Amino acid sequence: MTVMEQVTTVAPNGKERRMDSAADIWARMPTIVTGDDYVASLRGRGTTLFLFGEKIDEPADHPIIAPSVNALKASYDLAIEDPELATAWSDLIDARVNRFLHIVQGPDDLLAKHAMQRRMGQITGTCFQRCTGLDAISVMHSITFDLDAAHGTNYHERFLGFLKEAQRHNILIAAGMTDPKGDRSKPPPEQADPDLFLRVTGRNDRGLFIRGAKAHMTGGWNQHWICVLPTMNLRPADRDYAVGVLVPGDAEGITYVYGRQSSDTRALEPGSMDKGNARFGGQEVLVYFDDVFVPWEHVLMDGEAEMAQLLVSRFTSYHRASYVCKTGLGDVLTGAAAEVADANGVIGAAHVRDKLVEMVHLNETIYSSSIASAARASQLPSGIWMNDEMLANVCKQNVTRFPYEIARLAQDLAGGLMVTMPSEADFRSEEIGPMIERMLAGRAGVRTEDRLRIMRLIENMTLGRNAVGYLTESMHGAGSPQGQRIQIMRGMDVDAKRALARALAGIDE
Ligand code: SF4
Numbered sequence: 001m002t003v004m005e006q007v008t009t010v011a012p013n014g015k016e017r018r019m020d021s022a023a024d025i026w027a028r029m030p031t032i033v034t035g036d037d038y039v040a041s042l043r044g045r046g047t048t049l050f051l052f053g054e055k056i057d058e059p060a061d062h063p064i065i066a067p068s069v070n071a072l073k074a075s076y077d078l079a080i081e082d083p084e085l086a087t088a089w090s091d092l093i094d095a096r097v098n099r100f101l102h103i104v105q106g107p108d109d110l111l112a113k114h115a116m117q118r119r120m121g122q123i124t125g126t127c128f129q130r131c132t133g134l135d136a137i138s139v140m141h142s143i144t145f146d147l148d149a150a151h152g153t154n155y156h157e158r159f160l161g162f163l164k165e166a167q168r169h170n171i172l173i174a175a176g177m178t179d180p181k182g183d184r185s186k187p188p189p190e191q192a193d194p195d196l197f198l199r200v201t202g203r204n205d206r207g208l209f210i211r212g213a214k215a216h217m218t219g220g221w222n223q224h225w226i227c228v229l230p231t232m233n234l235r236p237a238d239r240d241y242a243v244g245v246l247v248p249g250d251a252e253g254i255t256y257v258y259g260r261q262s263s264d265t266r267a268l269e270p271g272s273m274d275k276g277n278a279r280f281g282g283q284e285v286l287v288y289f290d291d292v293f294v295p296w297e298h299v300l301m302d303g304e305a306e307m308a309q310l311l312v313s314r315f316t317s318y319h320r321a322s323y324v325c326k327t328g329l330g331d332v333l334t335g336a337a338a339e340v341a342d343a344n345g346v347i348g349a350a351h352v353r354d355k356l357v358e359m360v361h362l363n364e365t366i367y368s369s370s371i372a373s374a375a376r377a378s379q380l381p382s383g384i385w386m387n388d389e390m391l392a393n394v395c396k397q398n399v400t401r402f403p404y405e406i407a408r409l410a411q412d413l414a415g416g417l418m419v420t421m422p423s424e425a426d427f428r429s430e431e432i433g434p435m436i437e438r439m440l441a442g443r444a445g446v447r448t449e450d451r452l453r454i455m456r457l458i459e460n461m462t463l464g465r466n467a468v469g470y471l472t473e474s475m476h477g478a479g480s481p482q483g484q485r486i487q488i489m490r491g492m493d494v495d496a497k498r499a500l501a502r503a504l505a506g507i508d509e
Contacts, residue, residue, distance in 0.1 A: 011209050011291035012202040019206045022297035025248050032170040035073035045250040051258040063267045067281030071128040072222050085116050090167050097167040100134045104385045110374030114324045121328015127282035127469035129219025133173030135318035136227040143311050144300050145382030155300050172223035176214030179231045188241040199240045207295040213288045220285035221256045224249055234305040242308050244301030245294040253292040259284040263464040273424035276460025282469040319478040320396030321387040324370035329470045330363035330406050336458050337410040343451040345443035355409045362402040369395035390491045397484040403474045407462040418455040
């Protein structure tokens with residue numbers, strides 16, 4: 001057995017910190033093949049995670065957290081069940097890898113990625129949390145390359161070294177981008193608390209220390225690594241905030257605080273009916289980094305503030321098209337609406353069919369803008385391909401609106417019983433259960449329980465736990481609607497359009 005020497009130091013906050021090298025960290029990382037391997041890899045990590053004010057010993061086994069672990073597990077299972085869709089050949093390690101760890105080599109790779117994301121949404125009916133990491137490594141492939149070209153650094157080599165290990169170990173990477181931001185009118189160093197934007201607090205010959213938080217990090221605890229990136233445009237004076245690093249999820253000094261979701265305590269109740277979707281859920285966490293040490297091998301940006309804006313805009317080009325994930329959820333919700341209409345005996349009604357057509361039209365409009373952005377991808381100097389920026393922003397702008405209308409139509413077809421029906425405990429009661437079963441029956445041939453279950457699923461996706469993923473995340477994830485409108489405005493070239501109009505109207509003549 002090799003006993004590794006532990007090197008420690010006193011961090012800027014006065015606390016002792018281990019200074020693990022990249023090799024030390026990879027030595028303790030799992031190598032994952034199956035979904036079950038993945039779930040096992042989350043146990044015994046010794047992380048600090050709080051939920052309802054209590055530290056949770058084994059978060060992966062907590063009933064509120066387990067559904068979010070299941071959603072990521074599905075990405076491993078899909079790679080085994082459908083390797084054509086969910087794996088790709090990696091020239092980096094000469095082996096097939098999970099598509100969530102694959103570097104995009106052309107428009108076809110992006111098309112396959114978006115098809116996989118839709119399938120994952122269909123399987124889980126929620127946010128499966130893995131795309132932020134994929135989009136973070138995609139953007140850092142090109143940004144590290146461009147930084148090296150500008151500054152003579154060796155970030156790209158570090159990045160490729162990390163990615164090869166990540167592919168070999170088949171691990172998960174979360175993206176930490178959103179700083180708490182404090183007073184939005186003030187830049188990072190002028191905040192009342194300088195840690196309101198994550199920053200470098202110290203450097204030594206082995207690496208650097210970071211302090212601050214990343215808010216609503218998708219699947220933040222469920223993944224083995226966190227790719228920490230700047231959140232917005234930065235000025236030269238903000239150089240300590242221009243930091244891009246790779247941090248193991250079990251690093252010393254990280255505290256996770258689990259975000260609440262609507263109706264999340266239903267996961268603590270017995271039975272599965274009232275949960276709507278008992279197996280899968282999303283996860284958002286507040287992650288605090290208290291002078292966490294990062295070895296130089298895992299530093300991909302340190303002080304190059306001028307690159308922050310480009311980094312963010314490339315990330316959004318990938319991630320705003322990744323919101324095609326919601327079309328998978330739209331498929332589930334449209335199916336649920338058809339099921340409930342059938343259970344109610346009205347599936348043949350013209351207005352019902354018209355509402356289903358509208359749901360599909362809206363859903364496919366989202367899909368079309370996503371795959372159009374993939375088909376129109378362009379190659380960056382590092383060799384990676386990136387979604388068309390305008391079309392990716394149009395996709396995400398569609399996502400801020402259409403799922404709300406799809407949800408409205410699903411609720412319209414479900415009827416008010418969706419929110420007034422008795423609990424599963426009443427339904428199972430010997431005393432009143434038979435009466436409920438009789439009185440809440442739909443058309444002959446459909447079990448009352450199935451009718452109620454499908455209504456609970458619609459409740460789950462439009463009001464309950466997975467409405468976080470289907471609706472509010474659609475609104476604010478990858479940037480709120482105004483963020484896309486700004487990008488669309490930047491690229492819309494209205495002068496060229498005016499020239500077209502003037503030419504046809506004969507104005508210039
Ligand atoms: Fe992936 Fe969609 Fe969740 Fe983002 S919101 S991580 S794109 S499933």
